Amino acid sequence: MKTNSTLVLFLLFAVPGLLLTGCGTEGEGTPDFDREEMLLHYSANVIKPAFQGLQQEAENLDSQVGAFVDAPSAAALGSAKAAWLSAYAAWQSANAFNFGPAGEDGLRKGLIEEVGTWPVAVGKVENAITAADHSLSGFDRDARGFLAIEYLLFGGGEAEVLQQFEGSSSRRAHLKALTADVLARVQDVNEAWEGYEAEFVSNNGTDAGSSTSRLYNEWVRSFESAKNFKVGLPAGKRPGQVQSEPQLVEAFYSATSLAQLKAHLQAIEDIYYGGGEGDRQGPSLKTYLDNVVGGTALIAESEAQWANVMAALEAVPEGQPFRELIAAEDPTVEALHTELQRQTRFFKSDMSSLLGIAITFSSGDGD
Amino acid sequence: MNRVRSVLAGHSWRHWAAWLEEPVSVAPLAAFRLVFGAVMLFSTLRFWALGWIEDHYIGVPFTFKYYGFEWVQVLPPGWMYALHAAMALGALGVMLGLLYRFSALLFFLSFTYTELIDLAYYLNHYYFVSLASFLLIWVPANRRCSIDAWLWPGVYGKEAPRWTVLVFKLQLAIVYIYAGLAKINTDWLIHALPLRIWVPANDKLPLIGPLFSWKATPYLFSWIGMLYDTLIVFFLAWPRTRLLAYLTVIVFHTLTGLMFQIGVFPIVMIGATWIYFSPAFHERLIGGIERAAPIPFLAAGPLRAKPAPRALGMMLVLFFAFQLVFPWRYLAYPGNVFWTEEGYRFSWRVMLMEKAGTATFYVTDRKTGRKGVVDNSEFLKPHQEKQMAMQPDMILQFAHFLARHYEKQGVHDPLVQVEAYVTLNARPSRLLIDPEVDLAQVEDGWKPKKWILPYEDESL
Known part of the structure; x- marks a missing residue:
């Protein structure tokens, strides 16, 4: 009796399916695609190079800004501006990967919010400079990151900007704190990607x-x-x-x-x-x-x-x-x-x- | 002749009523209560622990209403937590059989209210939970293996009228059979869609994954799924095939649970279908628990064989009649139900299509003529936006919200239009709604929605 009912179930469930297996359209829908290989390719050849390139640029920005604040001059300001343009261009290639090490984690927001927020709250930046508060520890993401640096470097004519920096040690310190902050955040992401890569690839x-x-x-x-x-x-x-x-x-x-x-x-x-x-x-x-x-x-x-x-x-x-x-x-x-x-x-x-x-x-x- | 027929009818009605009132073992009902309560308790605590109360119901600027239930509002945060606490307590009470009727009512009300808050989170299995918990209110599932029976020995009894068990079997039969019938369509059976999309997406599952990249698998699963849903209750009802059928239930729901993001639904069904097992099986189970329980159950209590009040009987007839008829309402609408979704919900159409859309709303100031593009994410959570973008009635609700919102923002007499591109079962996306229509002027209702653009089938 048991055998019979098994047979009935088998006939009902399996046979029509088997009969139909030949009916599919050719080509599409026959996946021989391996998502794991895709993830590995993105990690190794797209994401990591983007973050590494961004880090190099952030390092260069930090050192050019360092040279400028140590000895403000028109030439040094020009180099710092060039470094910013180059770094921000690198950011455009890295701003789409806000997950894992670059994603939100508790109080820390995604990298894009930490370094890429605009419009800049000019008042907050100027207040911090006036108060000589360079901690950047608050939640004011619109007062730090690449675009706050941009404001300080490009916010007026060359002579005007140069004069502002020459006349204020707090302004110099703040600019340096901003570039160091961006660099530190990008470094964190790069370091964490090394450890995250295996997880990224295997979560397929x-x-x-x-x-x-x-x-x-x-x-x-x-x-x-x-x-x-x-x-x-x-x-x-x-x-x-x-x-x-x-x-x-x-x-x-x-x-x-x-x-x-x-x-x-x-x-x-x-x-x-x-x-x-x-x-x-x-x-x-x-x-x-x-x-x-x-x-x-x-x-x-x-x-x-x-x-x-x-x-x-x-x-x-x-x-x-x-x-x-x-x-x-x-x-x-x-x-x-x-x-x-x-x-x-x-x-x-x-x-x-x-x-x-x-x-x-x-x-x-x-x- | 007529007299004979009426006498026969009268006789058969009384005969059926008497048959339904015949005492049967209450054990299957007690087991159902235990399992259902436990699964619901787990489900509620899981929802809470995942932080979903906050994700779904706190700080949401807009919720989609159920037609006729516009009065159901999202409550302040504290009350949303209280509502879920009541739900958990209700489920616990049902599981333990403690203040059973009250607990069942508490669970039904708190669960159903929560589900009615936002149409974007509609799920057929939530509808099933509401229906099953409603039925629980009316049956004496606490007669055995319950705290009530221990506290008040008068509650204890070994039997209950046949209908109290039958209603659950009928409820499950409706769910499965209608889900199966809905799968009898060209896309599902001939094109194996949407399974040709969903199955390969799971080719990385451990052990069984490689099976999912075979070309035949989606076709096989489509047919098995249709036959399973349509026929499983018959095999569960027939003693000779029951055990095997139940093993199929476990395999089927475990597999779909692994493949799809469907939460606790597989456990709900694996638990609920237990009710098809024989009274003898449940007797052993419930008897075993009672003997193992640290508290003595008094096996005294006479069975109070009060027949069910006529009003209850009528209500249950209407309850099931509604469920049998309502899913067919789609036949009254022109067009493809998958496309228009007129009559799609509350019809056990589960995991039936792969549909997604992008709805871009344009709001025009009638005085200045300035036209703006809405950023939906300003008002909607990702899941709300995803659901809204492919369902005409939700698009309409959101359009009305936008008209109200922007009027308050100073837009004069806003004109709201939508460009909603929807893809159905991997076909190229096309416009769902007439992009010229001012949705702010359109009212929702039961009549066919003329502003939905027709869907012409295009083979793949």
């Missing part, structure tokens, strides 16, 4: 806490922040804004907003392809997508739209500071924002849906 699932999910989520967030905070908000594209607000652009004082945006979007593209120029080999989000159901179609649509984004970016005139274009509500900025908005769905919902990545921890509907 697709659940909400998996490395793929975290890498992907932060990448999308980075793209969204470029769209919303580097273009949309300054351009007055939020409902309720009655005009553009050029003072909200990134890198306001050095007037390099457009260059920063270009570097940022290039980094977003590089992460998608799994590498920088000439080195796009290695399993990436794109190759992963190429190995799942519906992936080919999404790649085609998404990359076509990305070409529109890049074209709109190129169309923004370089001769005039971005903040002035924004103040004038220039149509090229409007067009760029529209194209960025059109990109969102491909990166945000289409991609996570096709890859089967869980993006939130809440339970789904069980079965």
Whole structure:
């Protein structure tokens, strides 16, 4: 009797399934893709080099600023400014990895909030200088990081800035404290990545806490922040804004907003392809997508739209500071924002849906 | 002729009523109570320990309402914790059989209120928990193996009317069979979607992972899943296949529990399906616990064979009639239920599709003509945004919220439009809602939503 019922169950459950196994479409949906290899590639060839490059630049910035505050001169100020521009460009390639060692941990916020917050609270920076408080220990993330340094270095004409530093030892000490703080935070992340790498690679699932999910989520967030905070908000594209607000652009004082945006979007593209120029080999989000159901179609649509984004970016005139274009509500900025908005769905919902990545921890509907 | 028929009908009605009132062993019911209470206690404490009370219900600027339950509000933080404490106490009381009816009522009310706070967290298995705990209020599941029976020997009894056990079996049968029937569709059976997306995403599970990268696996799982859901209660009900069927239950739910982020649902079902085991099995189980318990149970208490009040009977008939009919309401709407979701919820459509969207809201000041783009994350938690972006009624609710919010911010007579691109089972995303419609002017209701764009099937 037992045998019979086993047979009945087997026939009912297994046979139709076996019969149908030959019916699948060829090609797509036959995954021979290894997420673990992808994670290893990102860690070794994308993330670590980005943080290491950032650290070199932060070290250079710290030492150039050190030379400047020890002996203020126009030449030393020029070198410090050059070092800042170079370091901040490196930051654009490293600002999308705010998880693990660069993620939130208790009171410490993600690296992006600790070193990349703007607009700078000028009043807080000046108050700290007046009070000779260089501890940087408070929660005022808008009074430290790269953009506070930018304010101090680029906040006025060359002679004016030089004069400010020559006349105030507290200002000199504060600038040095700011660059040392950025360097220390970047060093911490680099050191921690060495230990975190094995965990990152082995956490190879697709659940909400998996490395793929975290890498992907932060990448999308980075793209969204470029769209919303580097273009949309300054351009007055939020409902309720009655005009553009050029003072909200990134890198306001050095007037390099457009260059920063270009570097940022290039980094977003590089992460998608799994590498920088000439080195796009290695399993990436794109190759992963190429190995799942519906992936080919999404790649085609998404990359076509990305070409529109890049074209709109190129169309923004370089001769005039971005903040002035924004103040004038220039149509090229409007067009760029529209194209960025059109990109969102491909990166945000289409991609996570096709890859089967869980993006939130809440339970789904069980079965 | 007519007289004969009415007599027969009358006879059969009385016959059925008497059959339903026949005393049977109360042991299966007591076991169900123990298991259900324990799982709910675990579930509530887990939710608390994961910090989810705060994540879900504290500092949220906006919650999505259930149609007709707009009065259910998120409570201040202290009260949200109190509500979950009441839920845990209720579950504990159910498990121990302590002040049982009160505990069951407390659990049902606190759980259901919590679930009604935010539609974004709707889950079919939460709906099941609400229904099952509602049924528990009306049955004497504390007659055995309970603190009540120890404190008040009059409570003790070995039997209960047949219907008190049957309602749970029926409830589970509805869940499984409807979930199975919902899987009979082209995407699920022929294209093995969404399992062709979900199965390979799990190819790194220990031991069984490699199996998931086989091409055949999603097809196999689709068919097994459909047959399992549709037929399992019959195999559980039939003594000859019961043990094997129950092993299938364990394997099936363990597997889905490993593959998907579905929380405690697998344990709920593995525990609840116990009720299909024979009275003799439960008798041994419950008797064993009673003998092992440090407190003596007085095996005196006569069975009070009061028939169920007619009103209770009527209420239960309506309760089940609703559940049998409501899931079919989607037939009254035009279009694909997966796309429009008109009639999707409360119908046991579980893990049935892979759907996701990006909804971009545009708010226009009618006086100045200035058009702005909303950053949804300013108002919504990631899970809320994810759910909203693919469900028309939630998109509408959020649009109404935006109109109110921005009007207060000084936007004149806001016009709210949405560009919602949705992908369904890996098909290229397309517009879900007519992007021209001013959603601020649209009211929700039971009528078909004409502002949902039609969905044309496109094979993969």
